[in-house]
Amino acid sequence: MTEVEQKEAFERGASAAKTALDGATRPLMIQDECGLNETQNAESMGWNSICASDENQALWKKEHERIAQNRKYFEDGCLCLQEGLIEKKGSDISNISAVIYYESACKCSRNYKQQ
Numbered sequence: 001m002t003e004v005e006q007k008e009a010f011e012r013g014a015s016a017a018k019t020a021l022d023g024a025t026r027p028l029m030i031q032d033e034c035g036l037n038e039t040q041n042a043e044s045m046g047w048n049s050i051c052a053s054d055e056n057q058a059l060w061k062k063e064h065e066r067i068a069q070n071r072k073y074f075e076d077g078c079l080c081l082q083e084g085l086i087e088k089k090g091s092d093i094s095n096i097s098a099v100i101y102y103e104s105a106c107k108c109s110r111n112y113k114q115q
């Protein structure tokens, strides 16, 4: 792969990430830079350069706050939890893991996923 090709692939990745970030409400996820081939790796590096931007970091901050709120929402009002039908996740479990579990396990009206 030439340097020019590498630069072009990087720019393609960065451009795709900018498009995805435009008007996004959820943050962009980092892409694997050790993928199938050099072209893809260079595109991922371009994409990741945008992931590191202040704009995307601000979206991550919001996302973490949203997840923490969702956990509290379940733990404050889920009947399945209160009746011991599902397990209450402890503080050693990350907010995202707890929320994923509650979203899949909760069967009461609290679950915004299954309605």
Ligand SMILES: [Zn+2]
Pocket (backbone or CB within 6 Å): 078, 079, 080, 081, 106, 107, 108, 109, 110, 111
């Ligand atoms: Zn529930």
